[in-house]
Amino acid sequence: MQxxxxxxxxxxxxxxxxxxxxxGEMVGLIGxxxxxxxTIIRALSRIISPHSGKILLDGKDVSRVPRRDLARLLxxxxxxxxxxxxxxxxxxxxxxxxxxxxxxxxxxxxxxxxTWRAMEKTGTHSLAERRVSELSGGEIQSxxxxxxxxxxTKAILLDxxxxxxxxxxxxxxLDLIRDLCRENSLAVLAALHDLNLASQYCDRLVLINNGRIxxxxxxxxxxxPRNIKEVYGAEHCVYTHPINGxxxxxxxxxxxxxxxxxxxxx
Amino acid sequence: MSRHQPGSAFTNQAPPVHFPHWRGRVYAILGLLVALxxxxxxxxxxxxxxxxxxxxxxxxxxxxxxxxxTPTWPGTLETIILEIRLPRVVLAGLVxxxxxxxxATYQGLFRNPLADPYLIxxxxxxxxGAVVGFLLPSPxxxxxxxxxxxxxxxxxxxxxxxxxxxxxxxxTLPVTTLILAGVALGALLGSVVSYLIISSxxxxxxxxxxxxxxxxxxxxxxxxxxxPYVVVGVVVILLYARPLNVMxxxxxxxxxxxxxVERLKLILLAAATLITAAAxxxxxxxxxxxxxxxxxxxxxxxxxxxxxLPLSVxxxxxxxxxxxxxxxxxxxxxxxxxxxxxxxxxxxxxLYLLRRRRRIIF
Amino acid sequence: xxxxxxxxxxxxxxxxxxxxxxxxPGFQPGTFxxxxxxxxxxxxxxxxxxxxxxxxTEILFDLGLGxxxxxxxxxxxxxxAAIAKPKVGGFSTVDVERVVALEPDLILATSIHEAKVxxxxxxxxxxxxxxxxxxxDGVLDNIILVGKITGRSQEASRxxxxxxxxxxxxxxxxxxxxxxQRPRVFYVLWHxxxxxxxxxxxxxxxxxxxGGTNIxxxxxxxxxxxxxxxxxxxxxxxxxxxxxxxxxxDSTFQFAKTEPILEDIDARRxxxxxxxxxxxxxxxxxxxxxxxxxxxxxxxxxxxPQI
Numbered sequence: 052m053q054x055x056x057x058x059x060x061x062x063x064x065x066x067x068x069x070x071x072x073x074x075g076e077m078v079g080l081i082g083x084x085x086x087x088x089x090t091i092i093r094a095l096s097r098i099i100s101p102h103s104g105k106i107l108l109d110g111k112d113v114s115r116v117p118r119r120d121l122a123r124l125l126x127x128x129x130x131x132x133x134x135x136x137x138x139x140x141x142x143x144x145x146x147x148x149x150x151x152x153x154x155x156x157x158x159x160x161x162x163x164x165x166t167w168r169a170m171e172k173t174g175t176h177s178l179a180e181r182r183v184s185e186l187s188g189g190e191i192q193s194x195x196x197x198x199x200x201x202x203x204t205k206a207i208l209l210d211x212x213x214x215x216x217x218x219x220x221x222x223x224x225l226d227l228i229r230d231l232c233r234e235n236s237l238a239v240l241a242a243l244h245d246l247n248l249a250s251q252y253c254d255r256l257v258l259i260n261n262g263r264i265x266x267x268x269x270x271x272x273x274x275x276p277r278n279i280k281e282v283y284g285a286e287h288c289v290y291t292h293p294i295n296g297x298x299x300x301x302x303x304x305x306x307x308x309x310x311x312x313x314x315x316x317x
Numbered sequence: 318m319s320r321h322q323p324g325s326a327f328t329n330q331a332p333p334v335h336f337p338h339w340r341g342r343v344y345a346i347l348g349l350l351v352a353l354x355x356x357x358x359x360x361x362x363x364x365x366x367x368x369x370x371x372x373x374x375x376x377x378x379x380x381x382x383x384x385x386x387t388p389t390w391p392g393t394l395e396t397i398i399l400e401i402r403l404p405r406v407v408l409a410g411l412v413x414x415x416x417x418x419x420x421a422t423y424q425g426l427f428r429n430p431l432a433d434p435y436l437i438x439x440x441x442x443x444x445x446g447a448v449v450g451f452l453l454p455s456p457x458x459x460x461x462x463x464x465x466x467x468x469x470x471x472x473x474x475x476x477x478x479x480x481x482x483x484x485x486x487x488x489t490l491p492v493t494t495l496i497l498a499g500v501a502l503g504a505l506l507g508s509v510v511s512y513l514i515i516s517s518x519x520x521x522x523x524x525x526x527x528x529x530x531x532x533x534x535x536x537x538x539x540x541x542x543x544x545p546y547v548v549v550g551v552v553v554i555l556l557y558a559r560p561l562n563v564m565x566x567x568x569x570x571x572x573x574x575x576x577x578v579e580r581l582k583l584i585l586l587a588a589a590t591l592i593t594a595a596a597x598x599x600x601x602x603x604x605x606x607x608x609x610x611x612x613x614x615x616x617x618x619x620x621x622x623x624x625x626l627p628l629s630v631x632x633x634x635x636x637x638x639x640x641x642x643x644x645x646x647x648x649x650x651x652x653x654x655x656x657x658x659x660x661x662x663x664x665x666x667x668l669y670l671l672r673r674r675r676r677i678i679f
Numbered sequence: 680x681x682x683x684x685x686x687x688x689x690x691x692x693x694x695x696x697x698x699x700x701x702x703x704p705g706f707q708p709g710t711f712x713x714x715x716x717x718x719x720x721x722x723x724x725x726x727x728x729x730x731x732x733x734x735x736t737e738i739l740f741d742l743g744l745g746x747x748x749x750x751x752x753x754x755x756x757x758x759x760a761a762i763a764k765p766k767v768g769g770f771s772t773v774d775v776e777r778v779v780a781l782e783p784d785l786i787l788a789t790s791i792h793e794a795k796v797x798x799x800x801x802x803x804x805x806x807x808x809x810x811x812x813x814x815x816d817g818v819l820d821n822i823i824l825v826g827k828i829t830g831r832s833q834e835a836s837r838x839x840x841x842x843x844x845x846x847x848x849x850x851x852x853x854x855x856x857x858x859x860q861r862p863r864v865f866y867v868l869w870h871x872x873x874x875x876x877x878x879x880x881x882x883x884x885x886x887x888x889x890g891g892t893n894i895x896x897x898x899x900x901x902x903x904x905x906x907x908x909x910x911x912x913x914x915x916x917x918x919x920x921x922x923x924x925x926x927x928x929d930s931t932f933q934f935a936k937t938e939p940i941l942e943d944i945d946a947r948r949x950x951x952x953x954x955x956x957x958x959x960x961x962x963x964x965x966x967x968x969x970x971x972x973x974x975x976x977x978x979x980x981x982x983x984p985q986i
Contacts (some may be wrong), residue, residue: 094575122575129573134567135428137620146563150575157559157623202574366780397776402801451794456716465794518902523771523791534775534799650766650774651753 080252088242123152136184147201349631357567417633420607437499441506446472473594529654530603605663706830725785737964853890864891865915891976922958
């Protein structure tokens with residue numbers, strides 16, 4: 052079970068992208084703003100098609116698989132999706148069951164139970180009756196996590212899943228993702244802004260810069276001072292985490308062009 | 318917000334009260350079905366000619382297969398009830414249901430609360446066809462079937478085809494271009510229709526009356542033609558209620574959740590347009606039903622299309638049947654065009670909706 | 680003696696036969712063709728007649744069938760007796776329920792009912808005859824037709840004969856008038872928008888028969904709109920304005936008489952703007968000949984001073 056990505060380019064936004072995600076593995080996609088992380092995610096979920104090259108999921112070419120089957124294999128947590136404001140949280144998460152329902156089938160008790168459990172796991176079950184229009188950004192992101200859980204796929208793509216969350220929830224959600232990844236042997240690809248989170252949680256990282264893969268490998272291999280300087284223009288930020296030895300990026304005022312450090316705000 | 322505990326920890330809360338919600342809505346559907354039946358019977362008993370209710374009841378009963386009722390009424394009353402009023406009531410129900418469902422479908426597909434069944438040019442195409450039919454000389458009208466509904470239907474289909482072709486971009490059908498093309502073509506056709514009306518001489522009155530919509534002179538032959546189109550269209554759309562829910566997310570998400578968006582758009586648009594064309598061809602363009610009823614249903618019973626769609630059909634049918642009764646009895650023997658009644662009811666309701674915007678309904 | 684009684688018996692037999700075949704001499708059951716090209720068969724003398732147009736009502740009353748009329752429209756206002764009859768509809772809308780409840784055996788319709796009303800009525804088994812005369816002669820033919828259908832052929836023939844005489848009195852003097860002696864006539868149907876009669880209207884025929892030239896004769900259709908400039912350009916010598924329209928309104932006449940833009944045309948300068956009850960020339964009944972006589976007097980006062 053693998054996401055296999057062979058070379059592709061789109062209006063020459065990205066070229067020669069090749070990487071693999073194995074089941075049970077969490078791969079982080081990092082890079083500066085606008086480098087194309089979302090584009091890769093969309094290509095993987097077949098929203099856009101590659102100019103050249105192929106995308107294989109579980110050995111099958113993604114562009115050939117019927118959409119519903121694709122949705123059973125691959126779930127996506129989008130970055131800033133449009134959600135209908137009148138639906139309740141529960142109903143939105145319930146939509147995650149769609150790929151598993153036949154064309155004219157309706158949601159039965161099993162679907163409701165799965166949905167409910169997904170919401171419990173993400174801590175959103177207390178929101179179930181509330182309308183989407185009443186929820187905060189962070190709550191919505193947790194909701195999207197729940198939806199993709201309810202979708203019960205073999206692979207998950209995440210586009211900035213923690214952008215609006217506070218530190219506590221970020222850790223919660225990423226812990227959850229990693230646990231699920233290990234427990235259920237999911238292949239997970241997450242586009243992350245925050246280098247530290249990427250370093251802590253991902254087994255491997257793919258660093259995109261200037262339309263190409265700049266570096267690929269374990270966090271230690273990828274988050275190096277040289278890479279950081281080349282890609283982000285920030286110097287002398289890479290340190291080692293005191294507890295687990297993974298690379299950590301710390302700010303120092305006076306470092307010019309620290310464009311990569313998204314505020315991990317409260 | 319409870320904190321997530323590591324591992325799989327279920328809180329011991331049971332799933333909240335979803336089932337009762339659904340149950341309530343299912344009861345609503347059943348209730349409306351009954352209401353529809355009652356409405357049909359009562360409105361058949363009312364008209365510009367006074368007929369005692371018991372007589373009406375007996376006449377209707379006598380038509381049921383196994384019921385034996387000895388006729389004690391003059392034949393003309395039976396003619397009035399069965400050949401003049403009943404087809405009219407049935408047709409009003411069919412058209413009301415069709416237009417409401419089409420409106421709900423368009424609103425769902427376009428994710429736009431202002432969408433109505435006439436958005437993409439169906440009404441104007443039908444109007445043009447009908448006006449052409451009106452202006453044809455006598456021999457065309459003696460052919461044994463209605464030339465006007467036929468031309469109206471053809472006009473509706475042609476204009477929809479044109480709009481579709483204009484709006485298509487490669488293999489996709491972007492929603493905004495569809496709306497723009499529909500509005501533009503509608504305006505063009507509308508101006509042609511206006512010109513034809515001005516030059517129509519003595520037929521102007523009849524044409525304008527038709528355009529405002531009317532169930533007068535409905536016959537069973539018309540019902541027989543409209544029925545299959547509406548039934549097929551309604552069934553198809555109802556089957557796709559759940560995917561239509563998912564379509565309320567943006568198209569990207571819907572695709573990521575396994576919906577074949579382009580195919581769904583095509584099927585639903587085709588079905589909704591078909592039932593609208595069938596309805597309009599025989600009855601004229603009745604406004605407000607397609608846009609107001611779905612909103613009212615949404616306000617009361619929520620946006621879940623699995624309930625919204627059937628409830629819209631039933632509510633629309635009842636609404637139009639009642640509106641038709643008003644249209645034909647208030648100023649008897651003159652008839653008020655039914656579009657006037659629906660506007661009189663619809664416009665204040667629309668304003669009421671606007672005032673309730675605090676509670677977002679879309 | 681025997682011969683005489685035989686003769687009496689024969690005469691009695693013939694009379695009774697004619698009583699059996701419709702009560703009156705002059706009625707033959709049969710198939711008739713109406714103005715829409717439809718074939719209708721009438722088997723017995725209609726006793727309960729409904730009229731769906733004011734013109735038809737007038738014809739019925741003209742032929743003395745007033746007591747057989749059981750339903751008329753809201754707009755049937757002539758003669759007086761028609762106003763009291765039960766109403767079954769408006770201009771192009773017909774309340775089918777009321778029609779059926781009145782149990783008519785004959786319905787007189789017109790061309791505007793062709794599209795929907797007639798099929799609906801026939802669908803419930805009623806007999807409909809449509810009258811849609813395009814000319815003055817068509818109106819006379821209609822009178823004869825109605826006479827035949829209702830067993831009043833004699834009255835119809837008499838009526839038509841009288842009308843033809845009056846018509847002839849006019850056309851004798853006007854038929855041979857050359858173009859130069861035919862004044863230009865502008866008939867104002869309505870003033871907002873400005874509407875007149877084209878070459879296909881019955882009123883156009885009246886103008887011609889009355890010895891005038893319709894300034895709108897080149898316009899197609901029966902009731903076209905016309906621009907003020909076209910009127911000024913045509914410079915009519917006589918203007919006839921229709922008033923009444925069911926409400927006693929004379930705004931059209933006032934317009935013709937006082938509209939400043941039209942000051943300089945011949946008709947205004949010589950004060951030849953005339954008012955006329957719009958029903959007379961518009962309705963296809965016997966009063967159309969009254970209209971013709973008015974037209975004749977307006978257009979050629981020198982030829983018809985006494986009307």
